Amino acid sequence: IQSGENGTLDxxxxxxxxxxxxxxxxxxxxxxxxxxxxxxxxxCTQKGVVLTPTTQSLRALYNDATVTxxxxxxxxxxxxxxxxxxxxxxxTKTEYNGTDDIVINLQExxxxxxxxxxxxxxxxxxxxxxxxxxxxxxxxxxxxxxxxWITNGLLLPANRYSQTAQ
Numbered sequence: 627i628q629s630g631e632n633g634t635l636d637x638x639x640x641x642x643x644x645x646x647x648x649x650x651x652x653x654x655x656x657x658x659x660x661x662x663x664x665x666x667x668x669x670c671t672q673k674g675v676v677l678t679p680t681t682q683s684l685r686a687l688y689n690d691a692t693v694t695x696x697x698x699x700x701x702x703x704x705x706x707x708x709x710x711x712x713x714x715x716x717x718t719k720t721e722y723n724g725t726d727d728i729v730i731n732l733q734e735x736x737x738x739x740x741x742x743x744x745x746x747x748x749x750x751x752x753x754x755x756x757x758x759x760x761x762x763x764x765x766x767x768x769x770x771x772x773x774x775w776i777t778n779g780l781l782l783p784a785n786r787y788s789q790t791a792q
Contacts, residue, residue, distance in 0.1 A: 643672055647755035650674035650700075675749045676700040677758045684762065688735040688769045695728040695762065702750040708761070712743045715764065732766055741766040 631639070639655065652671040659665050678698040686693050697703070702723050707715075718729040728747070735741050743764045751757040 641670060643670075646672045646674040647752075648674055649758045650676050675755075675758045677703055677747060677749050677760060679747060679760055679762060682760065682762055683765075684730070685765045686732055686767065688767045690734045691732045691766075693730045693732060693764075695730070696725075697722070697728060697747060698725045699749070700724065701752075703747055704750065705745060705747050708744045708746060712741075714741055714766065715743065717745075730764070735766050735768055738768060740768050 639657075641655065650671065651674060652669055655668045655670060656664055657666040657668065676699055680696045680698075684693055684695060699722070702721070704722070705717055705720050705728050714733045714735065716731050718731065722728075745762050745764065747760050747762065749758040
């Protein structure tokens, strides 16, 4: 608070903030009456980079799938895999401008374990600033395999009948 931190009757409060070279930020100024009772909250928002995904964790079933992640932004940004060797998923595009959707194509998981990966969305750095980076976790389920027994010519789930069933 640069001025007006206390006074009587009507008055003015002046706030001063350093230049914001990063992510958009906000704060709340609380105003109290003469008895120390809170009477108002004033939210102040300082412009900056907006890069806000709707979630930081995505999940999908084992089959071929397309997953979409909505990202709110006010500038240019990119998406990239943290491990380029993860070939089981891909992005339809990797460069964006403003609010958009990341479309992720998943190949069928034919393995016996859940597939896990992380990828980054990053703002393009402007002069004198660092990029804003968000890490997103991606999981793809595995196909459930049900062991089967052949008993008296019938195919039965192993969990319902033992090997000694006649």
